[in-house]
Amino acid sequence: MKKTIMNKLFKNGDPYIWLTAGTLTISILMVTGLIALILVKGLGMFWPHKLVHYTLKDGAAVMGEIKKHEPIPNQKDSYRTKLKVGNREVYTLDFCWIKNQNIVLQEYPVTALTIERVEWGNMYGFFKGLKVEGGVKPFKLSDMKPLLEENKKLHKRIRQIEKKEIGKINQKIENFRLKLKGLTMRQQSRNVQEKIASIQANIEELEKSYQTKVETLTDLYTSAQEYEVVISLVDGSERVLPVFQIIRIYAPNEMGIFEKFCFYFQKVWEFLVDDPREANTEGGIFPAIFGTVLMVLIMTIAVVPLGVITAVYLKEYTSDTLFARLVRISVNNLAGVPSIVFGVFGLGFFIYFVGGGIDKMFYHEALPTPTFGTGGILWASLTLALLTVPVVVVTTEEGLSSVPKSLKEASYALGATKFETLWRVVLPQATPGILTGTILAMARAAGEVAPLMITGVVKLAPSLPLDGHFPYVHLDRKFMHLGFHVYDVGFQSPNIEAALPMVYTTTLVLVMTVLALNMGAIIVRNKLRKRYTVSSI
Secondary structure, X not given: OHHHHHHHHHHHOHXXXXXXXXXXXXXXXXXXXXXXXXXXXXXXXXXXXXXXXXXXXXXXXXXXXXXXXXXXXXXXXXXXXXXXXXXXXXXXXXXXXXXXXXXXEEEOOOOEEEEEEOOOOXXXXXXXXXXXXXXXXXXXXXXHHHHHHHHHHHHHHHHHHHHHHHHHHHHHHHHHHHXXXXXXXXXXXXXXXXXXXXXXXXXXXXXXXXXXXXXXXXXXHHHHOOOEEEXXXXXXXXXXXXXXXXXXXXXXXXXXXXXXXXXXXXXXXXXXXXXXXXXOXXXXXXXXXXXXXXXXXXXXXXXXXXXXXXXXXXXXXXXXXXXXXXXXHHHHHHXXXXXXXXXXXXXXXXXXXXXXXXXXXXXXXXXXXXXXXXXXXXXXXXXXXHHHHHHHHHHHHHHHHOOOHHHXXXXXXXXXXXXXXHHHHHHHHHHHHHHHHHHHHHHXXXXXXXXXXXXXEOOOOOOOOEOOOOOOEOOOOOEOOHHHHHHHHHHOOOOHHHHHHHHHHHHHHHHHHHXXXXXXXXXXXXXXXXXXXXXXX
């Protein structure tokens, strides 16, 4: 009887429905749990945490942010607290463990300050005043705001001179130097000598402008050291800190909830638009976001035509021949090749062979310094295009197969050629399938790191591949990438423990970036699918 019931149950198919539903539920829970972990660990990085002041049994005083409470291993009813004490140049470490049984007094001083600095991380202490000749001048914390605003403008001016003005002069000098080198390699003639003299005069003029900018920069740095503040640390010692080194100074223990939320969103915005500092463990990640998006766009522009043309040929222009079978087998096998192998191929073919050939033909004046014969965003994008081309080929073939045969026959009946039918009927109908392949390719490429490590990604790029200097788009430049940034901060940072929140936050930004790119493509695909479905009725 039981056997009969079980047989009926399995024939009915209900257990398989339960199995698939359970598997889906587990998958959703795993993904949700992962996203929740990233959100909790990452977004808490920007919240202004209170500063606690501990007085210990031995009379020592410690102050910082509470990061964790946990039981002490192998000690019953004993707990310890992990405290971020900052002041790295004083304590050499950002964190310390304190046994709770050693704590005599716990306070939250209202006047305790968190000082964000350009270097050495946060400083925790108490504001004593402004340093002047002969001592310390009493100075209110509220009076620091004008100094910090002036300091912000000074930072902006220095950055503009260093990156834009001096960078532009250096680029012009380098261009003239290469032209001069090219002219000296030619046969000496009167015309060539005149050009050489003109170029040398231009270089001399640019060098004078460069020297003027350097002097201006020196004056700005000198004026930046004019104001210094005195900070009293929790152990009673004092530190003199130039205002120029301070990014922000605030008292978290006296901040209200509204102030904390304003502070939080300001920090999030700075994280998204600022450049990194302190070995990528501080500051923002804008260059990594920009590099990731630009690389995915270049890869998409390269992979879609290649994948679509291959799929169209296999589906529409060739029969089931041995050659077509070999191509399909090769495409399927290509999808299983480890990504690092594509990186090695990109290094050998794109960088050394193609890039080296371009340098010999068009940039021989710059040799032996390579221009395209080294890693860059173009070669990294093309390498990822090869990595993702099987996805586009397979999905495009499926999209072409889904086009009703009656539409093709109707087109032929109206006198259209095979190419006209393909261009005006088949491809528009298959566009949703092509975009599905594009979405999968973008998602795959955005998260790849291994091939990029040998084809152009770097820890810190001095300049973006896109700027205001002609030709504006510099595909030969190296770039930053969110995935590599996560790897670098999480595994190569000199202060991994302090950089851990940055790992989670950057991971969250990477996930959101991929989601934004995919959502854009999905919206386009759905609109096209609706359009062509309506038009075919």
